[in-house]
Amino acid sequence: MSQSFTYPSPIGLIQIDCNSQAVSRIHFVEHECEKTDIEPELEDLIVRQLDDYFRGRLFHFNLPISPEGTDFQKKVWKELKTISYGQSVSYLELALRLGDKKLVRAVGSANAKNPLPIIVPCHRVIGSNKKLVGYAGGLWRKKWLLRHELEFRPYSNELF
Secondary structure (H helix, E strand, O other): OEEEEEEEEOOEEEEEEEEOOEEEEEEEEOOOOOOOOOOHHHHHHHHHHHHHHHOOOOOOOOOOEOOOOOHHHHHHHHHHOOOOOOOOEEHHHHHHHOOOHHHHHHHHHHHHOOOOOOOOOHHHEEOOOOOOOOOOOOHHHHHHHHHHHHHHOOOOOOOO
């Protein structure tokens, strides 16, 4: 049974759907959903991590997730999680990371079907020409998220 609640973020309302003990889907909505029974500990964990992310204090989510998709989509989504906070890669680069530049369209399709935006950071994937392309929540949200991460990204002490 799906459990849902709405999170008010700086970029609009986000509906969080969970199944048993994991987040299964996140999507932007216009209106609050009717809250269903959700484990209080899981809801608190999700809210705390989203609050910290939007305050610039969380750089990597550590939530139990359970996205539904094909094996290839899950492989792409797993790779998305390796893109560092405040960084971006192109669809081509992501395809190359998965072993074949010919996968670029399939990677784009899997990225577009990511059921866990923000947590699985599909907003960090951009066009090869450095242009913002495609985001289910709207390009303005993708731009906001990338700028937010640039503003709060941790700097290392390493010399370049």
